[in-house]
Every structure is written in C-alpha cells, then in structure tokens.
Amino acid sequence: MTKKNWREASIYQIYPKSFNDANGDGIGDIQGIREKIPYLKELGIDMVWLTPMQPSPQKDNGYDVSDYCAINPVYGTIEEFKVLLEELHAEGIDMMLDMVLNHTSTEHHWFQEAKKSKDNPYHDYYIWREGEPETLPNNWQSKFGGSSWAYNDATSEFYLHLFDVTQADLDWRNPKVREEIKAVLKFWADLGVDGFRLDVINLISKDDTFPDDYVGDGRRFYTDGEHVHAYLNEINTEVFTPYGILTVGEMSSTSMEACIQYTQPENKELDMTFNFHHLKVDYKDGDKWQLKDMDFSQLKTLLSDWQTGMQAGGGWNALFWCNHDQPRIVSRYGNDSVEYREKSAKMLALAMHGLQGTPYIYQGEEIGATNPKWRSIDEFMDVESTNMFEIMIKEGRTEAEAFETVCQRSRDNSRTPIPWSSADNAGFTTGKPWLKIAENYTTINVTEALERKDSVFYFYQHLIALRKAEKTLVNGLFKRQDQDDAAVFAYDRVDGKEVLRVAANFTDETVTFEWSEDIRLAETLLTNYEGEATTYQTKVQLRPYESIIWKGETLA
Structure with a gap:
C-alpha cells in the first residue's frame, strides 16, 4: 500500500499478546505473527496495526510504556521485529504501530x-x-x-x-518532551514502519489552570485542548509528512468539529480519526458501567451525522465496530446465538464497510468471534474491569450486579486469545494462555471458518476486495435512506449517477422496507444470504439480519 491509496485500504488490528504464541509461554509473540502472515494475506488486508509491543510492566496491557524504542522480551527482539516487518512488506502488507504518547509508565x-x-x-x-x-x-x-x-x-x-x-x-507544553516524542517516532519510521495509531492523542493539551469540574469528571478541561492542533501540526511537519507516514488518532470523548480539523488535509495533522460515540448507545445516561439495550435510532443518527458532517467538512473517518477496548460487536449489537451469529456478524460488517472512511477489522472479528462466558471476577486481567468491580460494590451494587456489568463491558471480552482451531487451547499456545479462551472455540475458530466458503471470514474477504473494485465505496457521498425505520439501517453512496445502495436489518424478524427514492439497473454486489439473494425492489422484504449492497444508477 502507498500513502496515496490508503483511503481504499482495509486495516487489520493485531493484539499481539492474544494473537498467536509460537514459544509456548501462553503469550502471543512476534514469531507467532510471522507464522500467520499467509492467513493475513488470504484475508486480503493492506496493513496491520500492532498494539504496543514495547517494554512495559503491563499494568494496562502495554499501554503503560517503560521504553519507547525497544521490544518487550516477552514478544521477541528488535531483530525479530525487523524480520516481521520485512516479511509483511514482501507480501504487500504495511505495518502501523500503536504509539502511547499522552503518558508513560511510572517505570519509564x-x-x-x-x-x-x-x-x-x-x-x-x-x-x-x-x-x-x-x-x-x-x-x-x-x-x-x-x-x-x-x-x-x-x-x-x-x-x-x-x-x-x-x-x-507527559507535559506536552515542554518543548523537550515534543522533541523526545519526535525522536521516538523517527526511530520507528527509520526502521520502515508505515503508519502510527496515536493512543488518546486528543488528551495531550490540558487546561493548565487545572480548575475543578462541578458538572463532570474533568474531561472537558483536557479533551481537544487549546494547543493540541498546534502540537499535531508540529509532529506532522517534522515526522509524518517527511516519512510518508499514515496516521490515525484515537479521540476520546471528542467532537465532530475537532475531528474535521484534525483530518482536513490542508491542516497537516492526521489522516483519520477514531471516535467512539456510536459505541456508547448502550450506555445508560452516558455511563459505560450502567447497562441498557442498544438505542438503534441513536446509533443510526450518530453514524449518519458523522458521515455527512465529516464529508462536508473535508475530514475522514476510521470505520470500526471492534478493537482491544470494546466487547465483541456480535455479542453487543448483533446476535451471538447459534442460529444468528454468522448472519448478524456479516450484517454488521456490511453496514460498517459500506460507509465512507477506512475500515478497521479487529482480530477475530473476521470469524464472528463472541464474548466469552465469564465465571468469576478472578478470570479478568483488565485493570479497568477489576477496579470498576470494586467501585460498583462500594457504591452499593450487589456482587452479582457488578459482575454482570463487568461481563458485558470488560475490555477483556476482545482480548481473549484467537481460536485458531479446535485443538487444545484453541491452537493459540502449547502452554497456559495468559487469559481465558472463549469456551466456544471448538465450533468458532479459524480452521473451521477457512473450510466453509460461506463463513464470516470469506464475507470479510469479499468486502475488502469490493472496496478496491468499487470506487464509489471510497469516493461516493453518503445519503441516509431509512427515515428512522425501527429495524433497518439503509443508505446510499452516490458518485455522479452511480449509486451503491445498502440495507441492513438489525433484527431477528423479517421486515418490509420501502425506499423513498428509486434507482435503476440494480444488481446485487454482496449479500449475507448467499445463494438466495434478494432482488432489488422499491419495497423490499428483508429476512432476519439480512444485509445487501446493490449497485445501480440514479433516475435523474
């Protein structure tokens, strides 16, 4: 992949600790990633994003870095890292590294x-x-x-x-800190790394009067702060642009206006941003640790508003459902039952990948991996989860209530090791896995997915290929079509007279949906009801979790 065609690329996130263990110590490693390069190649992705592999005491699973310019021995050596980079490049796969620049470990x-x-x-x-x-x-x-x-x-x-x-x-006001950061980034860029994912990068500029927050938890005084755009422009000018680095910023509690500014090319800050608003529609009163059902209307409004707002402002979205901090989406917004897991996993994939932006796939998402079934709080390794469990009990919740909340919200849901096969320890390791493996690994695993051409894996493979074949998926404008239907998310991508029309039924019932505007010469590009595709109609019937993308022309 070259920097000039990154908008049509698909990026695959690897959480190394849980990807593949080659030495049997129960922790994934660099050699384990090398073993799976053919798998990544078959999927068809253009770039891998690796979460932090630098030395760390692992209080926050690597997001507490104690040495920016080295490799944690548990993962391997810097020489093994260089070989991995070379082998990925040989297969046409670029590498993005996760950089944690807002803070360091106190052991640094x-x-x-x-x-x-x-x-x-x-x-x-x-x-x-x-x-x-x-x-x-x-x-x-x-x-x-x-x-x-x-x-x-x-x-x-x-x-x-x-x-x-x-x-x-870190205190980014200090010019010496910014020089250190630039030196760190140049170290990895000089090795040949192609991109950086910047962890919570919109928090680096704080209100230096440090006022009390009488209406919130303080985040409004350090989110998208006064100097953040100047800092990013400085880093871009001296590192990102000279090295041709692809960048994505993780934006905590951000605004659309800020993300437009971050990603407008003329501002020379970042290429794209992650925002998380669409993943908070099942937070009661905006609180992650208060459970409620997903608000489908709000979900569609947020996705649609960010599409139209970013395209109008000249910004660019990073598209995603899953990452190392989020529960598995098929267990959250889909249906992880035996009957509907694959259908809903494919539906969610099509609904997201049809949008404007660069799609990210988190390891295991491409096989429809689910949340595990947790038995005890002792099974969790995530510091946020264990801390919040204790806090919820102190606040008056029963242990059962606190445990159920952690089971649904924990970041460990997505961090369980990848099930490569139905063998012992899911083929992830010959040792004891660092974190429990989902108990359904005997039926949901990579080997099984590769054996069936109708599996979730091959659906993702088709989606990745479709983005390269259909330029309207990259360049077309987003236009919402569902009129807040209670079951269906529907939209068009329009480029001139060409239209790509997407419909996704988010329910386990058959529903009827009527388009407000018609198109002509519609052909089915992809559907999750393989072999029995629904023909395009102005008034269409969609089966449970059915999703389709049609290609046609406007009537105008």
Whole structure:
C-alpha cells in the first residue's frame, strides 16, 4: 500500500499478546505473527496495526510504556521485529504501530528521574501540582476510577494520571518532551514502519489552570485542548509528512468539529480519526458501567451525522465496530446465538464497510468471534474491569450486579486469545494462555471458518476486495435512506449517477422496507444470504439480519 491509496485500504488490528504464541509461554509473540502472515494475506488486508509491543510492566496491557524504542522480551527482539516487518512488506502488507504518547509508565526512565527532585532535568517532562497529601489539586477523575492525581513524597507534589496511577501524563507544553516524542517516532519510521495509531492523542493539551469540574469528571478541561492542533501540526511537519507516514488518532470523548480539523488535509495533522460515540448507545445516561439495550435510532443518527458532517467538512473517518477496548460487536449489537451469529456478524460488517472512511477489522472479528462466558471476577486481567468491580460494590451494587456489568463491558471480552482451531487451547499456545479462551472455540475458530466458503471470514474477504473494485465505496457521498425505520439501517453512496445502495436489518424478524427514492439497473454486489439473494425492489422484504449492497444508477 502507498500513502496515496490508503483511503481504499482495509486495516487489520493485531493484539499481539492474544494473537498467536509460537514459544509456548501462553503469550502471543512476534514469531507467532510471522507464522500467520499467509492467513493475513488470504484475508486480503493492506496493513496491520500492532498494539504496543514495547517494554512495559503491563499494568494496562502495554499501554503503560517503560521504553519507547525497544521490544518487550516477552514478544521477541528488535531483530525479530525487523524480520516481521520485512516479511509483511514482501507480501504487500504495511505495518502501523500503536504509539502511547499522552503518558508513560511510572517505570519509564524519564519518570524515575522526574520523581527524584524538582531540579532534575526530567521533572518537567510530567505534570505536577504542589500540595499536601490530603488535599487534591482538583476533582478530576481517572478514567480507570478514583482521583487522577497521585502524591510523590520526594517532591511534595502530585502528578497527573488520567488513566492508571502507574501511567503518568507527559507535559506536552515542554518543548523537550515534543522533541523526545519526535525522536521516538523517527526511530520507528527509520526502521520502515508505515503508519502510527496515536493512543488518546486528543488528551495531550490540558487546561493548565487545572480548575475543578462541578458538572463532570474533568474531561472537558483536557479533551481537544487549546494547543493540541498546534502540537499535531508540529509532529506532522517534522515526522509524518517527511516519512510518508499514515496516521490515525484515537479521540476520546471528542467532537465532530475537532475531528474535521484534525483530518482536513490542508491542516497537516492526521489522516483519520477514531471516535467512539456510536459505541456508547448502550450506555445508560452516558455511563459505560450502567447497562441498557442498544438505542438503534441513536446509533443510526450518530453514524449518519458523522458521515455527512465529516464529508462536508473535508475530514475522514476510521470505520470500526471492534478493537482491544470494546466487547465483541456480535455479542453487543448483533446476535451471538447459534442460529444468528454468522448472519448478524456479516450484517454488521456490511453496514460498517459500506460507509465512507477506512475500515478497521479487529482480530477475530473476521470469524464472528463472541464474548466469552465469564465465571468469576478472578478470570479478568483488565485493570479497568477489576477496579470498576470494586467501585460498583462500594457504591452499593450487589456482587452479582457488578459482575454482570463487568461481563458485558470488560475490555477483556476482545482480548481473549484467537481460536485458531479446535485443538487444545484453541491452537493459540502449547502452554497456559495468559487469559481465558472463549469456551466456544471448538465450533468458532479459524480452521473451521477457512473450510466453509460461506463463513464470516470469506464475507470479510469479499468486502475488502469490493472496496478496491468499487470506487464509489471510497469516493461516493453518503445519503441516509431509512427515515428512522425501527429495524433497518439503509443508505446510499452516490458518485455522479452511480449509486451503491445498502440495507441492513438489525433484527431477528423479517421486515418490509420501502425506499423513498428509486434507482435503476440494480444488481446485487454482496449479500449475507448467499445463494438466495434478494432482488432489488422499491419495497423490499428483508429476512432476519439480512444485509445487501446493490449497485445501480440514479433516475435523474
């Protein structure tokens, strides 16, 4: 893939710890990824995104980096990394690395020096506030629960940690920090890395008056901050553009207006952004740890508004349902029953991949992997999940209520090892897996999916190929067509007179849907009811979880 055609690419996310274990220690590794390059090639993806593999104490599964320019020995060596990169490139697959630049581990050399004294040259690499141990600088809350401030006795100061107490926020106001960041990025770019996914990058500019938040948890004072665009332009000018690097920013609690600004090409900041609003429509009162059914109307409105808003503003979306922080989408917005798992997994895939933007596929999504069945809180490894379990109980919920919430919301749902086969430990490892494997691995696994041409895997393969064949999928404007139908998400992609028309039934019932505008010469490009495709009609009947994309022309 070259930078010029990235908009028609499909990107596959690998969570190395859970992808494939080659040495039998129960943890995925670089050699394990190398073994599966033929699998990635068969799927047809253009780039792999690897979540952090740098040295880390693993308090947040690698998103607490202790050395930016090395490989964690549990995954392999820097030499093995170089070989992996070469072998991917030989197969026409580019590599994107996950860079955690908002914060470091407190075990990082910079922080170990910074905490010694206020005179230490590394002290100003982090964000500090003076005070007494009992008096917090403000009431900002950590995203993992509790205060976002921790006390350092040696300097009689608090340091800011928007995430775990072991993840200290860097002070991007300091030009030396920005120079260090640019050096880190250049280190990996010089090795030949093709892209960077920038973790919570819209949090790097904080309100340096650090006011109390009397209506929220503090995030409005550090999200899409005053200087974030200037910082990203600086990094882009000195690193991304000179090296031809593809970039995607993870945007926490962001706005559309901010994402347009991040991704407008003339601003020279980022190529595309992840936003998570569409994955909060099952949050009661906006709270991740309060359960409710998915609000389908809100889901469609959010997807549609971000499509029309970003295209009008000249921005670009990263399209996704799943990642390492989200539960499995087929268990969440689909139907993971034996009867409907595959149909709903394919429906969700088509509904998302038909939109304008660059699609991301998270490992296991391409075989319709589900959430595992959790038996005990002791099975969870995710620090956010275990912290919130304790917090919910302290707030008055029963253990059963707190456990059910964690089962549905935990990031560990997507982090369970990939089921490669029905063999012991799902073919992931010959040792003891670091995290439990979903119990349905004997029926839902890669080997089984590759043996059936009607499997979810081959549906994703067709979708990836379709994006390259049909330029309207890349360039066409989005136009919503469903008029807030209670069961169907329907839209057009229009480029001149050509129309790609998508319909997706999100229910387990047969429904009738009528288009408000007709098209002509419609042909079926792809459907999840293989061998029995529904012919295009102005008034069409859609079977349970049926999804179709037709190609036709406007009547005008």
